[in-house]
Amino acid sequence: AEQTMRCSHQLPPGHHIAKVIDRWAEEVETGSNGEIDVQIFGANSLVGAKENIVSTAKGDIDCAFSVNFQWGKTLPIMGVTTTPFAFGDLDLWRAWPDSEAAGFLSDKLLEKGVRNVVWLFTTNTSVFTSKGKPLVAPEDFEGMKIRGLDPAFNASLEALGAAPVSMPGSEVYQSLATGVIDGGLTDVAAAVSRKYYEVQDNFNVLPVISVYFHGYVNPAWYDGLSDSQKAAVDEAGKKAALWAIEASEAAGAAAPDELREKGVNVHIATDDEIAALEAIMRPAYEETFVANDPDSQKLLDLIGQINQ
Amino acid sequence: MTMALVFAGLIVLLVTGIPVFAALGLAATAILLIFEGSVSSVADTVFAALDKPVLATIPLFVFMAQIMVRAKVIDDLYDMANAVIGHVRGGLGIATVLSCTIFAAISGSSVATALSIGSSAIPQMKRFGYPERDALGVVAAGGTLGILIPPSGPMILYAIVSEVSIGALFLAGIIPGLLLALIFSLYCLARAGAQKHEGTPQWVGWPKVARALGRSFWAVMTPPVVLGGIYFGIFTATEAAAVGVLYALLVAVFAYRNFGLRDLIECAYRSMRTSVMMFMIIAGAAMFGHAITIIRLPVGVTEAVTQMGLGPLGFILAVMAVIFIMGMFFETIAIILITTPILLPTMVAFDIDLIWYGVLLMINLELALITPPVGMNLFVLKGITDASLGEIVRGTYPYVFLMLAGLALLILVPGLATWLPYASGFGR
Amino acid sequence: MISQGDSGADDRAPLFLRATGFVVRFFGAVSAALLLVVFAVVIYAVAQRYFFGRPLLWGDETTGWLLIAMILFGAAEAYRQNDHIAMDIVSSRVKGRGAILLRALFDLAVLAVAVVIAVSAWEAIAFARSFGSYTTGNFPIPSWIPQTPLLVGSVLLALMALARLGDLALRRTAP
Numbered sequence: 038a039e040q041t042m043r044c045s046h047q048l049p050p051g052h053h054i055a056k057v058i059d060r061w062a063e064e065v066e067t068g069s070n071g072e073i074d075v076q077i078f079g080a081n082s083l084v085g086a087k088e089n090i091v092s093t094a095k096g097d098i099d100c101a102f103s104v105n106f107q108w109g110k111t112l113p114i115m116g117v118t119t120t121p122f123a124f125g126d127l128d129l130w131r132a133w134p135d136s137e138a139a140g141f142l143s144d145k146l147l148e149k150g151v152r153n154v155v156w157l158f159t160t161n162t163s164v165f166t167s168k169g170k171p172l173v174a175p176e177d178f179e180g181m182k183i184r185g186l187d188p189a190f191n192a193s194l195e196a197l198g199a200a201p202v203s204m205p206g207s208e209v210y211q212s213l214a215t216g217v218i219d220g221g222l223t224d225v226a227a228a229v230s231r232k233y234y235e236v237q238d239n240f241n242v243l244p245v246i247s248v249y250f251h252g253y254v255n256p257a258w259y260d261g262l263s264d265s266q267k268a269a270v271d272e273a274g275k276k277a278a279l280w281a282i283e284a285s286e287a288a289g290a291a292a293p294d295e296l297r298e299k300g301v302n303v304h305i306a307t308d309d310e311i312a313a314l315e316a317i318m319r320p321a322y323e324e325t326f327v328a329n330d331p332d333s334q335k336l337l338d339l340i341g342q343i344n345q
Numbered sequence: 346m347t348m349a350l351v352f353a354g355l356i357v358l359l360v361t362g363i364p365v366f367a368a369l370g371l372a373a374t375a376i377l378l379i380f381e382g383s384v385s386s387v388a389d390t391v392f393a394a395l396d397k398p399v400l401a402t403i404p405l406f407v408f409m410a411q412i413m414v415r416a417k418v419i420d421d422l423y424d425m426a427n428a429v430i431g432h433v434r435g436g437l438g439i440a441t442v443l444s445c446t447i448f449a450a451i452s453g454s455s456v457a458t459a460l461s462i463g464s465s466a467i468p469q470m471k472r473f474g475y476p477e478r479d480a481l482g483v484v485a486a487g488g489t490l491g492i493l494i495p496p497s498g499p500m501i502l503y504a505i506v507s508e509v510s511i512g513a514l515f516l517a518g519i520i521p522g523l524l525l526a527l528i529f530s531l532y533c534l535a536r537a538g539a540q541k542h543e544g545t546p547q548w549v550g551w552p553k554v555a556r557a558l559g560r561s562f563w564a565v566m567t568p569p570v571v572l573g574g575i576y577f578g579i580f581t582a583t584e585a586a587a588v589g590v591l592y593a594l595l596v597a598v599f600a601y602r603n604f605g606l607r608d609l610i611e612c613a614y615r616s617m618r619t620s621v622m623m624f625m626i627i628a629g630a631a632m633f634g635h636a637i638t639i640i641r642l643p644v645g646v647t648e649a650v651t652q653m654g655l656g657p658l659g660f661i662l663a664v665m666a667v668i669f670i671m672g673m674f675f676e677t678i679a680i681i682l683i684t685t686p687i688l689l690p691t692m693v694a695f696d697i698d699l700i701w702y703g704v705l706l707m708i709n710l711e712l713a714l715i716t717p718p719v720g721m722n723l724f725v726l727k728g729i730t731d732a733s734l735g736e737i738v739r740g741t742y743p744y745v746f747l748m749l750a751g752l753a754l755l756i757l758v759p760g761l762a763t764w765l766p767y768a769s770g771f772g773r
Numbered sequence: 774m775i776s777q778g779d780s781g782a783d784d785r786a787p788l789f790l791r792a793t794g795f796v797v798r799f800f801g802a803v804s805a806a807l808l809l810v811v812f813a814v815v816i817y818a819v820a821q822r823y824f825f826g827r828p829l830l831w832g833d834e835t836t837g838w839l840l841i842a843m844i845l846f847g848a849a850e851a852y853r854q855n856d857h858i859a860m861d862i863v864s865s866r867v868k869g870r871g872a873i874l875l876r877a878l879f880d881l882a883v884l885a886v887a888v889v890i891a892v893s894a895w896e897a898i899a900f901a902r903s904f905g906s907y908t909t910g911n912f913p914i915p916s917w918i919p920q921t922p923l924l925v926g927s928v929l930l931a932l933m934a935l936a937r938l939g940d941l942a943l944r945r946t947a948p
């Protein structure tokens with residue numbers, strides 16, 4: 038191999054996106070005729086989740102995968118998929134890698150100091166969890182301390198009358214158990230794997246946010262590749278984007294039934310219920326999102342053009 | 346080959362007597378310079394290793410125990426145990442085990458346990474003609490319970506590296522810890538029966554026993570306050586440690602009334618120093634871990650183990666043997682931080698229960714504390730008595746076999762460790 | 774365990790040694806104070822949650838950053854006090870000139886590691902500033918701020934190692 042490509046990510050080996058990343062790595066190796074040796078270091082084993090972005094930009098490692106939330110205040114625009122109910126449509130995700138919106142985000146990432154190489158859609162199916170009463174209609178959220186995400190999404194929860202508390206997924210269970218928060222918000226598959234059913238009894242399944250991982254490389258490393266090697270990386274990225282959608286769809290599909298088997302109340306939100314929540318949450322979200330970054334409006338417009 | 350060179354180099358550095366954190370850091374620097382030509386990742390690695398709020402648990406537990414020792418809350422422990430059971434033949438040894446067990450549930454360190462209980466127990470045992478060798482052995486071994494019975498600094502480190510719940514691991518240590526205490530006590534009893542000690546203290550009568558029990562109330566109540574909060578999900582481990590400090594402060598100031606601002610500052614300063622040296626080893630081990638990961642040593646270990654065709658049990662036995670040997674020479678924190686990241690991928694592949702393994706590791710590290718040539722509890726005894734190291738080792742070696750038996754039992758019956766955490770709702 | 778004089782505390786020691794000793798002790802005191810602050814923050818968070826029903830949002834991250842500052846500000850003081858754990862199988866048997874050489878070797882090793890961390894920390898802070906990276910969580914702040922104690926602490930450790938080497942060179946007697 039002429040080039041080694043050391044990639045860090047935070048996911049445990051069994052996670053469906055970790056498996057997509059392994060398959061992507063093989064694709065890069067075969068596509069480059071073995072000229073790129075991809076070494077995957079999962080589960081925070083080489084670099085921690087918090088350090089992936091800077092370590093790649095600095096060139097300590099060649100590549101990393103992060104969940105979009107990890108960008109936080111460093112590049113808030115990456116959090117666009119938390120726009121309430123805007124990214125539920127899988128066709129939008131299938132069109133995403135070639136869209137102008139994705140190109141716009143890639144440019145922003147390159148300006149910041151990393152080159153994006155693959156978009157890995159992870160989930161569009163979330164659950165609002167609670168104990169005692171379900172969180173379905175807007176008024177159910179009144180006064181609830183609920184797990185929040187980024188400032189814009191928190192503004193949409195506040196518009197419902199809830200008090201959002203942001204925290205990483207790993208802390209939600211403990212916080213629900215000890216009463217730091219009354220309600221949870223998580224990916225439906227994580228509600229099963231993290232055993233939320235032990236501390237919550239009502240689960241409202243709905244496509245409120247989308248979450249994606251993305252793979253990015255050090256720009257100088259990428260520039261050092263030959264044209265055919267670059268093509269291999271780009272091709273593998275396009276293929277893996279589709280694999281991620283299939284894998285994520287499969288991972289999310291079984292979760293509601295698995296929750297029911299645990300004896301908790303599972304509700305699948307109807308279109309009317311979704312419309313009622315969206316009418317309140319979305320304007321509040323967009324107001325804060327655009328206020329935080331003037332480029333956001335352009336991104337929201339570009340996203341509006343996908344599939345039209 | 347690279348693996349052999351890397352570890353040989355590290356061992357040479359450690360044996361010369363360079364501080365452990367610096368030896369790990371130097372080995373990491375050498376690897377990074379040779380294979381990467383750059384050390385620019387070091388700061389991010391060290392920062393990531395220390396930027397873990399849950400690590401605050403370690404200095405807080407040390408602080409709690411420091412306050413209780415300084416306020417002499419702990420002195421009442423041995424007196425109580427002695428009043429209750431001292432009059433039985435072999436009872437002085439059992440009283441030592443009992444007070445070590447209770448102190449172990451207050452302190453996160455085995456050295457602190459052997460030091461605190463040993464200072465009050467050994468003079469008492471000597472006074473009543475308990476054979477010196479037996480007295481040394483029971484303090485050295487009883488003291489090791491400090492890291493198996495929660496809270497435990499080494500357990501916290503293992504939990505962080507392996508990402509298992511600290512609360513679950515704490516609960517997993519309780520039954521094995523009590524079991525070892527029982528084995529030690531039975532041994533004291535059997536030994537006393539075999540060789541008839543001269544003076545066994547008289548039964549002091551119920552009123553004195555009641556008074557001793559009353560005086561030890563505050564010390565004995567510490568474990569329920571601290572561990573109960575974790576058990577019932579009221580507090581996280583860090584919060585439980587801080588609440589423990591608060592409890593110790595209240596007891597020292599209002600019940601014992603011998604604790605002022607000066608004592609508080611002195612305890613905070615001492616706790617800081619004790620924890621800082623642990624944290625610097627964490628930093629050094631993180632550098633070393635990052636360096637060997639980048640040259641893919643852990644992957645090599647997993648492949649080698651798979652090729653050897655060991656099953657999960659064979660793997661565990663091999664690992665336990667290696668750690669026992671390392672334990673003769675190395676310091677416990679370094680062992681945890683060096684071996685765990687290397688073994689973790691293989692354990693995940695074999696589907697080995699990480700809580701169970703954590704308890705096995707703790708018992709093995711307890712052994713490390715009393716096996717020569719480097720055993721911290723042996724050194725502690727050398728510090729607080731005028732016995733020779735040889736005499737201490739001779740007093741302690743029967744306990745090495747007892748603990749090996751305990752380790753074997755835990756390997757054969759994993760439920761002894763895993764039942765309590767899973768029964769109280771911690772997930773796998 | 775190795776024991777020796779309290780480096781830098783001697784009144785007749787050269788100015789550099791005395792100044793280093795003073796600065797290191799000062800940061801040691803700050804470190805001990807930070808442990809008390811960590812304790813107070815955690816207790817405050819518990820009280821807010823159980824007695825006032827308002828979970829503290831900045832508690833966890835702040836605890837992590839205070840802890841890092843505590844560790845790095847205290848590292849040089851712990852070193853000054855010879856707290857650091859080492860294997861003394863060899864060093865406890867070596868006497869005379871050999872012992873001095875070994876002590877110098879230990880101090881050089883600590884100096885080397887401290888310099889490596891300091892240089893890397895300097896680069897990391899400079900990069901974090903130019904990149905504009907923020908910490909994640911409820912309470913994002915520029916990430917170079919919590920990294921700064923890493924630089925301060927490693928410089929202190931390097932100074933302490935130099936001071937001990939200087940002390941050794943001046944005394945030329947077995948410690």
Ligand code: NA
Binds near residue numbers: 449491496
């Ligand atoms: Na303990």
Ligand code: NA
Binds near residue numbers: 675719
């Ligand atoms: Na040993």
